[in-house]
Amino acid sequence: MQAVIHLIKDYSDIVRAALEEDVGRGDITTNAVIPSGMKAGAVIRAGEDMVVCGLDVAENVFRSLDRNVVFRKLVKDGQKVRKGAALAEVKGNAGALLTGERTALNFLQRLSGIATLTRRFAGKVGKGVRLLDTRKTTPGMRSLEKYAVVCGGGQNHRFGLYDAVLIKDNHIRLAGLENAVARAKMTGKKVEVEVVSVDEAKRAADAGADIIMLDNMPLGEIRKALEVIRKRAVVEVSGGVNEKNIGKIAGLGVDWISVGALTHSFRSVNINMEIAGR
Numbered sequence: 001m002q003a004v005i006h007l008i009k010d011y012s013d014i015v016r017a018a019l020e021e022d023v024g025r026g027d028i029t030t031n032a033v034i035p036s037g038m039k040a041g042a043v044i045r046a047g048e049d050m051v052v053c054g055l056d057v058a059e060n061v062f063r064s065l066d067r068n069v070v071f072r073k074l075v076k077d078g079q080k081v082r083k084g085a086a087l088a089e090v091k092g093n094a095g096a097l098l099t100g101e102r103t104a105l106n107f108l109q110r111l112s113g114i115a116t117l118t119r120r121f122a123g124k125v126g127k128g129v130r131l132l133d134t135r136k137t138t139p140g141m142r143s144l145e146k147y148a149v150v151c152g153g154g155q156n157h158r159f160g161l162y163d164a165v166l167i168k169d170n171h172i173r174l175a176g177l178e179n180a181v182a183r184a185k186m187t188g189k190k191v192e193v194e195v196v197s198v199d200e201a202k203r204a205a206d207a208g209a210d211i212i213m214l215d216n217m218p219l220g221e222i223r224k225a226l227e228v229i230r231k232r233a234v235v236e237v238s239g240g241v242n243e244k245n246i247g248k249i250a251g252l253g254v255d256w257i258s259v260g261a262l263t264h265s266f267r268s269v270n271i272n273m274e275i276a277g278r
Contacts, residue, residue: 011144015060018103027099040094040275042101044108046085047270051119053077053151054111055088057144058104066096078115078151087271094275101273109268110141111148117266118152120243121259125250129257132157134238136260145263157258166213167193181207192236201225205232213258215239222252 044058052075059071069092075081087108090097122131133149133156135142146156158164165187167180175183177193177200184191185208192211193204198221204212205228214225216239229235236256237249249257 011057012060014140014144015057015064015103015107017140018106019061019064019100022103023099027095030095030098034095034098036095038094039092040097041089041091042097042273042275043086044088044090044105044271044273046081046083046087047272048083049081050112050269050271051078051080051115051152052087052108052112053115053148054108054144057107057111058088061100061104061107062090062092062096065100066093068092069096078153080119089276090273097273097275105271105273107144108271110266111144111151112271113266113268114145114148114263115152116269118149118154118262121246121262122153124243124247125257126247129250129254130155132236132256132258133262134258134260135160136264138263149262152262154259154262165189165191167191167209169194169196169215177203178207181209194238195225197221198224198228202228205229209233211236211256213238214254219245219248219252222249222254226253 046052055073055077062069062071069090072089074086074088081087118131125131131154133146133154135158137145142159146159149156158166165184167184171180181191181193181204190210191208192213193209194213194215195201195204196215196217201212201214211234212229213236214222217225217237222237226235234255236258237254238258238260241249241257241259242261246257246259
């Protein structure tokens with residue numbers, strides 16, 4: 001899973017930045033009321049049904065504040081749990097637990113929200129169709145959010161502008177469709193072209209595109225586009241995809257469906273942490 005590679009490489013820096021944003025010069029409340037040497041334990045629980053994601057990140061938050069913290073995972077990323085389920089137990093310096101609580105929960109709630117939404121979409125596409133994410137991610141959080149998509153049962157599209165060719169509408173306006181495909185093929189990479197009409201779909205297939213993205217096309221136009229492409233390219237559908245229509249789109253015989261909503265319109269789930277004792 002490419003997402004996991006990016007996660008291992010990137011998330012410590014993201015955690016560091018998040019703690020700096022929240023803690024700043026120090027947690028004045030905790031520093032004022034909690035003795036520095038006090039120890040405590042806490043339990044992190046699901047406040048609703050969800051698919052869990054981000055436990056390693058939450059552990060990193062607490063261990064960044066107290067390297068001796070013991071973080072015991074009770075479930076795994078990608079696991080579906082019911083409301084009230086214990087996700088992890090945390091033991092260590094009480095101040096570190098209180099200072100890191102909000103940051104750890106922010107990561108867990110957002111990433112589990114993405115994984116939960118992705119699981120719902122994945123359950124509607126059936127076998128043989130790839131559910132993909134997009135680059136519509138929170139700046140600085142892409143590696144984590146794409147990891148959450150994988151935990152939910154989706155797959156990653158390109159991670160950035162550097163790892164795949166995707167000719168979009170503004171490229172076509174400036175370079176022309178056929179010319180853009182011809183020049184992109186010189187990179188040696190597979191060439192994907194975004195099209196908005198059946199005519200453009202045919203032109204992209206005739207030009208030798210490897211992947212053709214049908215953008216914001218109604219079901220009838222997707223059917224016509226599939227007929228003119230005639231299996232000469234992988235067909236991806238994007239734009240306007242939701243939980244109500246994704247099953248119908250998948251049933252048309254497309255290869256990929258990309259859904260920006262997985263990472264830009266998810267709802268953070270409810271997760272809480274309670275101090276369980278000293």
